[in-house]
Amino acid sequence: RAQTEAVTFLGNNESSRSLYAIPGLDYVAHEDILPYSTNDKTALQHELFDKFLTFHPGREPPFVAQETLRAWQEKNHPWLELSDVHKETTESIRVTVIPFYMGCRETQTTSVYW
Numbered sequence: 001r002a003q004t005e006a007v008t009f010l011g012n013n014e015s016s017r018s019l020y021a022i023p024g025l026d027y028v029a030h031e032d033i034l035p036y037s038t039n040d041k042t043a044l045q046h047e048l049f050d051k052f053l054t055f056h057p058g059r060e061p062p063f064v065a066q067e068t069l070r071a072w073q074e075k076n077h078p079w080l081e082l083s084d085v086h087k088e089t090t091e092s093i094r095v096t097v098i099p100f101y102m103g104c105r106e107t108q109t110t111s112v113y114w
Helices: 067-080
Strands: 006-010 019-023 053-055 063-065 086-090 093-097 104-106 111-113
Antiparallel strands (some): 006 019
16 A cells, blocks of 8 residues: 655755655644554554664663664754644544645745745
C-alpha cells in the first residue's frame, strides 16, 4: 500500500521552484500523541525508522535517536516548527488545525510565502 500522507516544503535553492515531500510524516500536537510501548525491534513500519532510531532493550524509552535523525531535524527544522495549534470540539469530535511554513521564494519585487 502506498503512503498517501506527506509533508511538503520548498527546496533550499533560491533559484529552484522545487517542492520536496517527506512521505509518511504527519504533524501532530504534542497533546494528541498517545503513549505506545512495544518489545518489537521495529515498532513502526516506515522506510526511515531504522535510519533514525535504534532499539536499546532495557532503556526507557527503548528507541534512541541516531545522528541521522538529529542531522535531519537540524537541516529541516524551519519547515517542521509549529507556529500555532488550534483545537475545536463540536459534538464530542475534536478537530486540530496546525498551520505550517513551507518556505519562501523571493524575487526582486516580491516575496511569496508558502
